[in-house]
Amino acid sequence: MLRPWQISLGERLDPARATPIYMQIIQALIRDIESGRLVSGTFLPSSRELAAILGVNRKTVVLAYEDLIAQGWLVSAGTRGTMVSTSLPESTRADAPLPEGCAVEADYEFLAPPVRPLAIPAGSALKLDEGAPDGRLFPAAILTRAYRTAINRASRENRLQYRDPRGSPKLREAIATMLKVQRGLPVTAENICITRGSQNGIFLASQVLVRPGDAVIVEHLTYEPAVAAFRARGAKIIPVRLDGDGIDVEAVETAARRHAVRAVFLTPHHQFPTTVALRPERRLRLLDLSRQFGFALIEDDYDHEFHFETQPLLPMAAYAPRQVIYVGSLSKLLLPTLRIGYLVAPPPVVDAVAHYVSLTDGMGNTLTEDTAAELIANGELRRHARKVHQIYAERRETFARELDRAFGGRVHYRMPDGGLAFWLRFDDDLDRIEERISAAGLSFASSRSFMTSNEAERGLRVGFASLDAKEARAAIEALRTAAFG
Known part of the structure; x- marks a missing residue:
């Protein structure tokens, strides 16, 4: 019996993947049906033939066929074999099957996020956060x-x-x-x-x-x-x-x-x-x-x-x-x-x-x-609040001293009365400074992420509470080196 469909499943099966082989066969067949490579009424190889082609156990193919029949993708034609269901509509897709792990684009319209980045540091680099607490203290x-x-x-x-x-x-x-x-x-x-x-x-x-x-x-x-x-x-x-x-x-x-x-x-x-x-x-x-x-x-x-x-x-x-x-x-x-x-x-x-x-x-x-x-x-919350309030007060003083030591008069700030961050302003070109900071691998919130008006004064918000004295010195030194060399 002629089988006009050109077998390509073997190229997609990978025993090293966590997905079971029978499920990989199911997914590959559905992709071929949905993409139009397998049209309605196409006969598939027998389970024995496909198992030999793919180099898998026949029971694995039988399990895949039975699942696809139960789902309605395939039908059993008795002694004639197994074929793609004739009740499926003709696919209008011409896409080639995507490799495993390939990024998929949407075929429908959706509301994309704004171009302007949110003020959230990301990545695995050293992070200059915006005022996070030190989770190690609880x-x-x-x-x-x-x-x-x-x-x-x-x-x-x-x-x-x-x-x-x-x-x-x-x-x-x-x-x-x-x-x-x-x-x-x-x-x-x-x-x-x-x-x-x-x-x-x-x-x-x-x-x-x-x-x-x-x-x-x-x-x-x-x-x-x-x-x-x-x-x-x-x-x-x-x-x-x-x-x-x-x-x-x-x-x-x-x-x-x-x-x-x-x-x-x-x-x-x-x-x-x-x-x-x-x-x-x-x-x-x-x-x-x-x-x-x-x-x-x-x-x-x-x-x-x-x-x-x-x-x-x-x-x-x-x-x-x-x-x-x-x-x-x-x-x-x-x-x-x-x-x-x-x-x-x-x-x-x-x-x-x-x-x-x-x-x-x-x-x-x-x-x-x-x-x-x-x-x-x-009472644990109140006890913790008293403890960290003292620690953060000390870290605020330490951070200010480190800023003065590292930057001298090249960065301006007002000692915050409260909160867990400093607002830093620079005399130099802040766009250039931020480019150099990013290139050095530091993660931080862009000064523009805070701005709703072009007339607003630009600066960097840098948290101090999540850093102990050693970490604060290292972070400020990295910031100074990245900004000014």
């Missing part, structure tokens, strides 16, 4: 014990099920108490929705606030992933000026008179990336504008605990809960890998946010959230 044994307690308690209480998209009740209660006692927010658990970090909280806030075409005001230097979240909702981004006292509220008023502003995003405690704090008089003026023009304030308080000079200012949400959606995180205080943040707002807003959580995240992570609640309840 004892693994304490975290393990808290997880064990949370798992056992959830099992006893039958809470290993689907649950409230607003998050673990235990953690919501714990965070509400923490915010009320330590930051003065007038909240209960009903005001709290647990998120997968502060960025997730910002994204969720954008979902309930912003419609396509709405204007969102941001500072002309800001946190780029937040801007990307607003743009993904179709927002019109309005950048306004920033100075040593924070966002320019007169520029905010001007923008609000010209545009239908739905929200203002800002980081008033330690402005990202410059680290400056928003002055009290500007905070109050901004709240007046919020009431006047009806926009919401999204207050990202990503590292509230780390203030090294005077007492930190209260969050704006503490005295204006009706105007503010407050976003915070335990990532800087505990571990970034735990991915625990929270959004604080009036209960109807929290319910609206929870709806979007249910669409994208389902139910969160009860065990991790209960573990965090256990660490708050047993």
Whole structure:
């Protein structure tokens, strides 16, 4: 019996791959059918013949044929043999089969990410992060014990099920108490929705606030992933000026008179990336504008605990809960890998946010959230906060000394009152400096990733908290060498 199909499977089978041989045969046959090399009604070699051609056990081919028949790709024609199903449509594809591991392009339209890079260091090179904590400082044994307690308690209480998209009740209660006692927010658990970090909280806030075409005001230097979240909702981004006292509220008023502003995003405690704090008089003026023009304030308080000079200012949400959606995180205080943040707002807003959580995240992570609640309840979080606050204060001083030693007057900075990073400004051409830093293998966030306006002052945000004294010296020396030789 003629078999017009030219056998090419042997070129694709690789015993060294983790995929079983019979599955490789199935995949290869489906690719040939889908690409048009095998058309409907084509007879295949018998299982014995194909096994001999491929140098495999006949049972392997039989298993592949049986699976393809069950799926509907092939049909058994009795004594005539096995052929490609005649019910399959003719393929319009003319693509050659792709080699294993080859990159595949999409045949459909999709929304590509923005050309401008997000402000996230990547790669395996030495990383100059933007203010990450040192995960080595949190004892693994304490975290393990808290997880064990949370798992056992959830099992006893039958809470290993689907649950409230607003998050673990235990953690919501714990965070509400923490915010009320330590930051003065007038909240209960009903005001709290647990998120997968502060960025997730910002994204969720954008979902309930912003419609396509709405204007969102941001500072002309800001946190780029937040801007990307607003743009993904179709927002019109309005950048306004920033100075040593924070966002320019007169520029905010001007923008609000010209545009239908739905929200203002800002980081008033330690402005990202410059680290400056928003002055009290500007905070109050901004709240007046919020009431006047009806926009919401999204207050990202990503590292509230780390203030090294005077007492930190209260969050704006503490005295204006009706105007503010407050976003915070335990990532800087505990571990970034735990991915625990929270959004604080009036209960109807929290319910609206929870709806979007249910669409994208389902139910969160009860065990991790209960573990965090256990660490708050047993005092471990407060003990850890006191310990790392002292360590990071010392590292801030060390980092400043190393900057002065390595750069002298060739880099400018203002000692940050709080936060976990420095904002560095250079007299030299920053484009050239960044090119040399990249060429030297250092990973860092580009100065342009912070900019929403070409008029914004450029600089590099470099974290110090994740580096001990030896690592800080090495990182700064590498930065100096890469920048200036």
